[in-house]
Amino acid sequence: MEAFIDNFGLIWGGFLATVSLTAVSGLIAFAWGTVLAAFRVSPVGPLRTFGTLYVEIVRNTPLTLMFFFWVFIVPTFGIVFPLGFWPAVVALSLYTSAFVCEALRAGINSVGVGQAEAARSVGFTFSQTLGHVVLPQAWRSAIPPLISVLIALTKNTSVAAGFAFTELVAVSQRLINANPVDGFFIFVGIAAMYLVITIPLGILAGRLERRVAFAR
Amino acid sequence: MKKAKWAALGVAAALALAACSSDTPGDDGMSPEPTGGAVSEFPEGSTMAKLQEAGTITVGTKFDQPLFGLKAPSGAPEGFDVEIATMIAGKLGITPENIKWVETVSANREPFIQDGTVDMVVATYTINDERKKLVSFAGPYYLAGQALMTLSSNTDINGPDDLAGKNVCSVEGSTPAQNIEKNYPDAKLSLFAAYTDCLEPLRNGQVDVVTTDNVILAGYVAESDGEFKVVGEPFTEEPYGIGVKLDDTDFRMWINDVLEESFSDGSWLAAWKATAGTVLPDPAVPTIDRYEVN
Numbered sequence: 001m002e003a004f005i006d007n008f009g010l011i012w013g014g015f016l017a018t019v020s021l022t023a024v025s026g027l028i029a030f031a032w033g034t035v036l037a038a039f040r041v042s043p044v045g046p047l048r049t050f051g052t053l054y055v056e057i058v059r060n061t062p063l064t065l066m067f068f069f070w071v072f073i074v075p076t077f078g079i080v081f082p083l084g085f086w087p088a089v090v091a092l093s094l095y096t097s098a099f100v101c102e103a104l105r106a107g108i109n110s111v112g113v114g115q116a117e118a119a120r121s122v123g124f125t126f127s128q129t130l131g132h133v134v135l136p137q138a139w140r141s142a143i144p145p146l147i148s149v150l151i152a153l154t155k156n157t158s159v160a161a162g163f164a165f166t167e168l169v170a171v172s173q174r175l176i177n178a179n180p181v182d183g184f185f186i187f188v189g190i191a192a193m194y195l196v197i198t199i200p201l202g203i204l205a206g207r208l209e210r211r212v213a214f215a216r
Numbered sequence: 217m218k219k220a221k222w223a224a225l226g227v228a229a230a231l232a233l234a235a236c237s238s239d240t241p242g243d244d245g246m247s248p249e250p251t252g253g254a255v256s257e258f259p260e261g262s263t264m265a266k267l268q269e270a271g272t273i274t275v276g277t278k279f280d281q282p283l284f285g286l287k288a289p290s291g292a293p294e295g296f297d298v299e300i301a302t303m304i305a306g307k308l309g310i311t312p313e314n315i316k317w318v319e320t321v322s323a324n325r326e327p328f329i330q331d332g333t334v335d336m337v338v339a340t341y342t343i344n345d346e347r348k349k350l351v352s353f354a355g356p357y358y359l360a361g362q363a364l365m366t367l368s369s370n371t372d373i374n375g376p377d378d379l380a381g382k383n384v385c386s387v388e389g390s391t392p393a394q395n396i397e398k399n400y401p402d403a404k405l406s407l408f409a410a411y412t413d414c415l416e417p418l419r420n421g422q423v424d425v426v427t428t429d430n431v432i433l434a435g436y437v438a439e440s441d442g443e444f445k446v447v448g449e450p451f452t453e454e455p456y457g458i459g460v461k462l463d464d465t466d467f468r469m470w471i472n473d474v475l476e477e478s479f480s481d482g483s484w485l486a487a488w489k490a491t492a493g494t495v496l497p498d499p500a501v502p503t504i505d506r507y508e509v510n
Contacts, residue, residue: 072413075420083383083406083422161388164406164417170388177389 003182004189007175014171015193021088021157021167022197026150028093033100034135040105043126051101058098063159066091071163088160092153099149107142108134140212147205151198168193263460263467267335268308275301276320276334276459282435283492284340293317299487300357300458300475301338307474326350329459336471337459340431343505352464352509353457354471356502357484361450362392363430365437367418368445373425375448379403385414385423392428395452411436419443429454434495446496455502465509472504 004011039051058066070087081087111134119129161169172190176183258265267273277297278285287293292312305315320328320339328334329351340360343353366373373382380402386393388407396403406423408414414426415436426433430450437444458475460467478484479501488498 072416075417075422080420080422083417162409164385164408164413166388166405166407170407174389178394 001182001185003175003179004185010171010175011168011189011193014166014168014190015196017085017165017167018154018157018193019197021085021092021160021165022150022154025089025092025096025157026153028089029096029100029149029153030146032093033097034104036097036101037104037108038130040101041108041130055098055101058095059102061095063091063095063156064162066095067159067163083164085165088157088163088165092156092160095156096149096153099152100146103145103149104138104142106145107138107140110141111137143208143212144205147201147208151201154197154201155194258470259466262470263335263464264308264470267310271310272314272316273305273308273310273336274316274318274334275305276318276325276328276337277301277339278321279317279319281340281431282438283495284431285338287317287319294491296358296488296491297338297340299491300478300484301336303478303483303487304336304338304458304471304474325459329461332461335460336467339459341457341459343455343457347459348507348509350462351459352462352468353459353505354468355457355475356455356505357458357475358456358488358499359450359502360429360431360454360456362395362427362452363433363450364447365418365426365433365444366424366447367421368442370424370445370447373447376400376451379425382425383423385417385426386428387411390428396427415440415444430496431492434492437495449497455505462509469506472506476504 036051036054039047040055042048042051067088070091071083075081115133115137116129119133124133157167158169160167161173168190172186175186179186258268277293277295279287279293281295281297284295285293285297286295292298292315298317302312302315305312318328318334320334320337325337325339325341326347329337337351341347341353342360343356347353364373364376364379372378376396376399379396379400382403383406384396384400384403385406385408386396387410393405393407396405403425406414406417411426411428411432414423417423418426426436430446433444433446437446458471460471475484478487484501485493485498
């Protein structure tokens with residue numbers, strides 16, 4: 001218990017690192033995932049193929065391999081970025097965007113076909129139909145799965161501990177090594193720090209769901 | 217009376233001759249003794265006498281530490297620890313082919329000494345107070361310590377004081393990483409789960425330095441084909457000792473004598489140069505610690 005309190009500064013630093021990694025990767029993943037979802041429902045064949053291939057490859061590959069690729073393999077081709085935060089952001093956002101895409105696509109499919117047909121009949125282009133009619137409705141039903149994706153992302157940031165980014169899990173390894181007697185408390189304390197991030201996300205999901213609910 | 221005196225003289229002469237013949241290794245055919253060097257008289261019942269009598273010794277060493285104790289699939293292990301053990305065995309009149317090598321890893325060194333599986337352990341074995349409660353240490357015969365490894369082409373890092381603003385790679389939670397964080401706070405640490413994870417980033421220039429014990433680094437240098445180098449002197453001290461049974465003070469002190477002799481006659485440095493010295497700079501001669509067992 002003492003070790004946890006004495007080192008709270010270090011743990012707080014790890015907590016902020018986890019939160020910022022989650023936030024930055026989450027934002028990029030949501031943007032790129034939305035683009036991918038648009039690709040997958042677009043009338044342009046090559047874009048649909050690209051979207052499908054991307055999702056199937058990325059979604060079915062272990063996250064650790066993605067990290068390995070960006071930290072150890074890519075630099076051997078001469079593309080070298082500093083170790084730590086940015087390789088982790090790239091790996092996590094590319095990985096998570098596949099799941100964002102699929103959650104959104106499910107939302108898009110839940111919007112009645114009549115909506116898109118009506119938009120087209122008044123002369124909307126594909127992007128107008130998607131942007132003004134379909135997506136605003138798709139978001140609503142996509143929110144619960146999207147929050148699940150965000151919670152999964154929060155926990156997935158722990159993989160970065162093994163790839164030179166000092167976040168919560170890396171801090172816990174350091175503390176347990178230095179204070180083996182207090183291992184249990186440090187372990188429980190670190191787990192609680194994750195709950196501090198994920199439980200509010202769950203509550204937020206419930207609130208948003210109620211607010212945007214609509215009768216079908 | 218006179219007769220007895222002459223007989224005694226004769227015995228003494230014979231003894232002196234025997235000692236002489238074993239003292240001179242190049243004495244072809246004359247001596248059945250090994251070419252290992254001086255064989256002295258040991259007190260009755262001592263470990264030295266028993267080992268000399270048996271003509272064989274069992275030594276625990278590492279089989280996986282390049283330059284110190286590394287064993288190919290066939291043949292005897294090779295390295296600085298192996299040379300030191302062979303030299304000590306030689307002083308007991310035991311030839312290299314009569315040494316039985318047993319692999320000792322970090323976790324089984326104390327039990328192997330305590331239960332007599334091995335007669336001594338020479339295995340990058342750091343002397344510390346916890347271990348001194350279980351076994352006795354002769355030596356130290358080498359002072360290892362934390363050092364820095366860079367690309368061979370690097371010229372601007374020559375010691376820990378050059379680390380400010382540099383990317384330093386080590387292992388999360390390790391003592392070397394803590395040392396850098398505490399004493400060289402201007403260095404930027406990248407921490408992985410294993411030291412081998414640091415090698416690829418070092419090649420790619422993502423980190424400038426890898427830091428841990430110089431002995432581990434030397435192993436990577438030996439395998440890197442000239443790509444890496446160890447820079448500067450170790451900046452912490454890990455004294456390597458020879459582990460023997462806790463209460464066997466005679467054997468321990470005798471090994472200390474052998475080590476001191478090897479320091480002064482150059483055989484210690486020769487053993488170093490032939491093994492770890494191919495990668496690491498020549499170390500200063502360590503001071504033997506003849507501590508009291510409590």
